[in-house]
Amino acid sequence: MLASILLEMTGSIGTLGAGLGAGLAVIGAGLGIGRIGGSAVESMARQPEIAGRLQTAMLISAAFIEGVALFAVAVSFLIAG
Numbered sequence: 149m150l151a152s153i154l155l156e157m158t159g160s161i162g163t164l165g166a167g168l169g170a171g172l173a174v175i176g177a178g179l180g181i182g183r184i185g186g187s188a189v190e191s192m193a194r195q196p197e198i199a200g201r202l203q204t205a206m207l208i209s210a211a212f213i214e215g216v217a218l219f220a221v222a223v224s225f226l227i228a229g
């Protein structure tokens with residue numbers, strides 16, 4: 149009886165952990181992309197002639213951050229599953 153109760157608690161705790169892990173990954177990605185965007189806009193305001201190259205680098209960096217966040221969310225749910 150105690151083992152079944154512990155097994156149920158572990159399952160719910162694992163799901164809770166997966167949700168927290170996914171949430172932290174998404175929050176971190178949002179903060180990172182926001183910081184990249186803010187810094188890029190500030191840099192473009194200071195030196196408008198490099199706006200094209202800076203925008204390309206910013207979009208590539210944002211895509212990498214999104215990829216890492218998606219990977220973190222997937223791993224979080226796979227571990228809990």
